[in-house]
Amino acid sequence: MSEIELVDVQAGYGRAAPVLRGLSVAVPAGTIVCLVGPNGAGKSTVLKVASGLLAPRSGAIRVGGVDVTGQGPQRMLASGVAHVLQGHSVFAEMTVAENVLLGAYTIKDKARVARRCDFVRDLFPVVAQRWTTLAGLLSGGQQKQVEFARSLMVDPKVVLLDEPSMGLDPKATSTVFEQVVRMRDAGTAVLLVEQNARRALETADIGCVLDLGRVHISGPAAELLADPALADLYLGGRPAEPLH
Numbered sequence: 150m151s152e153i154e155l156v157d158v159q160a161g162y163g164r165a166a167p168v169l170r171g172l173s174v175a176v177p178a179g180t181i182v183c184l185v186g187p188n189g190a191g192k193s194t195v196l197k198v199a200s201g202l203l204a205p206r207s208g209a210i211r212v213g214g215v216d217v218t219g220q221g222p223q224r225m226l227a228s229g230v231a232h233v234l235q236g237h238s239v240f241a242e243m244t245v246a247e248n249v250l251l252g253a254y255t256i257k258d259k260a261r262v263a264r265r266c267d268f269v270r271d272l273f274p275v276v277a278q279r280w281t282t283l284a285g286l287l288s289g290g291q292q293k294q295v296e297f298a299r300s301l302m303v304d305p306k307v308v309l310l311d312e313p314s315m316g317l318d319p320k321a322t323s324t325v326f327e328q329v330v331r332m333r334d335a336g337t338a339v340l341l342v343e344q345n346a347r348r349a350l351e352t353a354d355i356g357c358v359l360d361l362g363r364v365h366i367s368g369p370a371a372e373l374l375a376d377p378a379l380a381d382l383y384l385g386g387r388p389a390e391p392l393h
C-alpha cells in the first residue's frame with residue numbers, strides 16, 4: 150500500500166492556468182520516490198499539494214489509503230505527512246534541541262517526546278553531538294539534518310523533502326543524501342524533489358519525471374538513470390566515460 154498517493158491532481162495558483170494537470174504519483178511504504186524535471190515544472194507544487202499547503206482544484210489525495218483531499222497542513226501533519234521546505238528553516242538563535250523540539254509541539258505525552266528525541270538523536274549523530282549548540286553555528290548540511298530530525302518528531306508515515314541539497318557543497322550533499330536513505334531504512338517513506346536529478350535518482354528507489362504538469366515517465370530510478378534519451382533530456386547529458 151502507498152503511504153501517500155496523489156491521483157489525477159489539478160492544481161495551480163489563483164486564477165492562473167493550472168501548474169499540475171492530471172498528476173498522479175504514489176509513494177509505497179519503505180521507498181524513496183524522487184520527482185525530477187525542468188525548472189518550473191511544478192515539483193514544489195506537488196509537495197505543497199501533498200502537505201495541504203495548496204488545495205487541489207480536482208483529483209484526490211490519500212494517506213495510508215484514506216482520502217484526505219482538501220485537508221489543510223495541520224491535519225495533513227496529523228495524518229502523517231511532514232514537509233521539509235526548500236531553503237533553510239532552522240532558528241539560528243535557538244539551540245539544536247529547541248529546534249528539534251519545535252517538531253513535537255503537537256505531542257502532549259512527554260514520555261513519547263523523549264522517545265522521539267532518542268530516536269532522532271540516534272538517527273542523526275550530528276544532532277546528538279551538537280544538541281546544546283546554537284543552530285546558527287552549524288554548517289548548511291548539519292542544519293538540514295536538524296530540519297530532518299524536527300520533521301521526524303511526529304513519527305510521520307511520509308516525509309516530503311524539497312531540494313535538500315540546495316546550497317550545499319558536494320560533500321555535504323552526499324551526507325544529506327545518506328541521511329535520507331537512513332530515514333527510509335528507519336521506516337519513513339520519502340517523496341523527494343531535487344534539481345540535482347542525477348544524484349537524487351542515485352539515491353531513490355523510484356523516479357518520476359515531471360513535464361507539462363504530469364508525471365511523464367516513472368519507473369525504477371536505476372532504469373531511468375540508465376536511459377540515454379532521458380539522460381540527454383533531463384540529467385544534463387550522459388555521465389562521462391571513465392578515463393583509462
Ligand SMILES: Nc1ncnc2c1ncn2[C@@H]1O[C@H](COP(=O)(O)OP(=O)(O)OP(=O)(O)O)[C@@H](O)[C@H]1O
Binds near residue numbers: 195
Ligand atoms: N506562490 C505562487 N504563486 C504563483 N505562482 C507560483 C507560486 N509558486 C509557484 N508558482 C508558479 O508555478 C510554476 C511551478 O513552480 P514550482 O515551484 O512548483 O516548480 P519547480 O519544478 O519546483 O521549479 P524549481 O525547480 O525552479 O523550484 C511556476 O510557473 C511558478 O512560477
